[in-house]
Amino acid sequence: MLSIEDNNLLTHVGPGTPMGEYLRRYWVPTLLSEEVPEPDCPPVRVTILGESLIAFRDTNGVVGLLDNYCPHRRASLFFGRNEECGLRCVYHGWKFDAAGNCVDMPSEPAESNFKDKVKIVAYPTQEAGGVVWAYMGPSDHVPQMPDLGWASCPDENRFLTKCVQECNWLQALEGGIDSSHISFLHSSLKPVDYTLTVSNTETQGTALQDKSPRFVLDETDYGLTIGARRTTPDGRYYWRITPWMLPYGMIVPAEEDAVMTGNMYVPADDNTAMVFRASWHPSRPLTVAERTEYETSGYFHEAVMPVTYRAYANKSNDYLIDRAKQRTVSYSGIKGIQAQDMAVIEGMGTISDRSKEHLGTSDSAIIGARRRLLREVADFQEGIEPYAPQHGELYRIRSAALEAPQDIPLREVAAGSMVL
Numbered sequence: 216m217l218s219i220e221d222n223n224l225l226t227h228v229g230p231g232t233p234m235g236e237y238l239r240r241y242w243v244p245t246l247l248s249e250e251v252p253e254p255d256c257p258p259v260r261v262t263i264l265g266e267s268l269i270a271f272r273d274t275n276g277v278v279g280l281l282d283n284y285c286p287h288r289r290a291s292l293f294f295g296r297n298e299e300c301g302l303r304c305v306y307h308g309w310k311f312d313a314a315g316n317c318v319d320m321p322s323e324p325a326e327s328n329f330k331d332k333v334k335i336v337a338y339p340t341q342e343a344g345g346v347v348w349a350y351m352g353p354s355d356h357v358p359q360m361p362d363l364g365w366a367s368c369p370d371e372n373r374f375l376t377k378c379v380q381e382c383n384w385l386q387a388l389e390g391g392i393d394s395s396h397i398s399f400l401h402s403s404l405k406p407v408d409y410t411l412t413v414s415n416t417e418t419q420g421t422a423l424q425d426k427s428p429r430f431v432l433d434e435t436d437y438g439l440t441i442g443a444r445r446t447t448p449d450g451r452y453y454w455r456i457t458p459w460m461l462p463y464g465m466i467v468p469a470e471e472d473a474v475m476t477g478n479m480y481v482p483a484d485d486n487t488a489m490v491f492r493a494s495w496h497p498s499r500p501l502t503v504a505e506r507t508e509y510e511t512s513g514y515f516h517e518a519v520m521p522v523t524y525r526a527y528a529n530k531s532n533d534y535l536i537d538r539a540k541q542r543t544v545s546y547s548g549i550k551g552i553q554a555q556d557m558a559v560i561e562g563m564g565t566i567s568d569r570s571k572e573h574l575g576t577s578d579s580a581i582i583g584a585r586r587r588l589l590r591e592v593a594d595f596q597e598g599i600e601p602y603a604p605q606h607g608e609l610y611r612i613r614s615a616a617l618e619a620p621q622d623i624p625l626r627e628v629a630a631g632s633m634v635l
């Protein structure tokens with residue numbers, strides 16, 4: 216459990232809040248590059264860290280990220296005209312470039328220099344891995360880009376989606392690092408239906424047999440190494456190792472040659488998260504079968520509606536739960552790993568009241584992540600700058616799933632298996 220005060224501290228992300236300011240020290244994933252596919256294409260709305268913004272790709276291909284509200288009379292720039300290296304407000308024609316300068320003010324006399332005095336809030340962006348990242352912090356603390364495997368690999372090695380979730384970012388993240396729920400929420404009553412098909416089913420089988428793994432944590436500069444340990448029939452340990460990467464990244468455990476899935480649970484506002492999900496292979500293009508599976512099955516990547524990026528199976532239709540199948544086919548009766556996760560995560564309410572939880576030993580990763588975040592924010596409030604945003608190389612790691620002799624500690628197992 217968490218005090219109401221700490222719960223508020225971790226979940227409130229708007230400008231001026233302790234967590235909001237801490238998160239503004241990192242590059243933030245804001246939208247998919249494909250949402251602004253070409254120069255001078257239509258602008259799109261983006262809400263990030265509680266701020267209403269408009270993204271547009273200018274004539275030179277640069278993605279601008281501006282305040283939604285025109286500084287003249289506050290019209291929304293969503294309706295703007297994207298033309299000749301700037302976004303023009305349709306109300307009175309003021310035009311802004313990607314850096315936030317007002318470059319034209321046709322409603323004022325030609326001799327006026329008023330436009331030189333007006334700026335709009337604009338955040339620097341860069342693109343990596345099919346994602347537009349923004350930096351929303353002070354200009355004297357620009358961080359390094361995290362050197363994530365899925366962001367730096369060739370495009371053909373990656374399948375990327377975005378899904379909006381109706382809950383706070385921390386709730387979505389905690390769902391991602393809650394490794395013990397796979398034995399329940401994602402389990403099947405039959406061997407073939409609703410199980411993993413692309414990744415290793417043998418692994419899944421081992422994981423399902425022992426429903427109460429021991430959790431071992433290792434604090435690192437990037438966040439936490441989370442080891443879930445099960446004893447195999449021949450007396451070794453089977454480890455599933457999840458890196459939680461500050462502040463909101465993680466990679467699902469995967470065996471050495473398997474396709475991995477990495478998630479980022481980004482705060483849109485206090486009540487909404489955006490999940491950027493990348494399935495990728497570090498050293499080869501995805502096969503047609505893998506790509507087709509991700510595009511069509513809904514198991515690993517939820518099917519989302521155009522424009523809104525909300526899942527078809529969602530809160531308003533109870534995630535299409537099938538009670539008959541829940542009796543005979545699957546534990547949850549909900550189809551697809553992501554829909555199953557969303558049902559339980561969103562079902563907690565948009566900001567879960569963590570003061571009413573009862574956490575056990577299998578929740579140690581969640582407890583560890585909260586403690587770390589509270590410490591990071593407390594240090595930050597004391598004036599200590601966070602370490603991870605200035606060290607992009609920390610993020611060049613992978614998850615792991617492997618057997619090892621019992622006498623090898625997690626740190627050593629991780630050192631040998633999490634190198635990308």
Ligand code: FES
Nearest residue numbers: 285287288304307
């Ligand atoms: S409100 Fe935008 S130009 Fe007037």
Ligand SMILES: [Fe+2]
Nearest residue numbers: 390401552556
């Ligand atoms: Fe899950």
